[in-house]
Amino acid sequence: EGRLEVLYQGRWGTVCDDGFDFHVATVACRQLGYTAAITWTHSATYGQGEGPIWLDNVQCAGSEGSLAECVHNGWGISDCHHGEDAGVVCSGQRLPGNSPQATNSGHLGEVMRLRAGTHAGEGRVEVLRHGQWGTVCDKQWDLAAASVVCRQLGYG
Structure with a gap:
């Protein structure tokens, strides 16, 4: 709350x-x-x-x-x-396999989420853009990018 x-x-x-x-x-x-x-x-x-x-x-x-x-x-x-x-x-019940989502810094108000992880805070990064969920390409993906996503999703 x-x-x-x-x-x-x-x-x-x-x-x-x-x-x-x-x-x-x-x-x-x-x-x-x-x-x-x-x-x-x-x-x-x-x-x-x-x-x-x-x-x-x-x-x-x-x-x-x-x-x-x-x-x-x-x-x-x-x-x-x-x-x-x-x-x-x-409610106190967390959805299994679900994680918080946060709007990112994009100008269209995209939303990110983690999907298909076995524990909270892990999974495939997906972005909602124009009403469609899609995955993020791993080309040039590094620890800095992962850290930004984790912070935006509330994982510090």
Whole structure:
């Protein structure tokens, strides 16, 4: 549970509570690797964030794989202040073989995930671009690239 933040263009920012509902919380929790949302919070219940407010008026059906797939005003387009930061409370069950996802620094708000690993924090790197998941070519892939992916997925 906590304030919901997303990483976009290399910067962490918050999600405004305008239009935020249980469907949005469900997608956020699933993106974080949990089975379900218990509830969502508004009015900076978990404290006010810093930096940009990346998402506002997010509308999800509840079946999307990530917040980037939901309808919203556009990255960084918001009339909110940090007193309107949204939060989520997710179920304690982690999805088996699933790992957190994070938006990367690309200009289109791509989302990354790890798939087919036997343990949390391992697996094939996949990127969502234009609604399609694809793999990352290993040409010139090195420890620095792997470290960036791990940090973006919340593995320090």
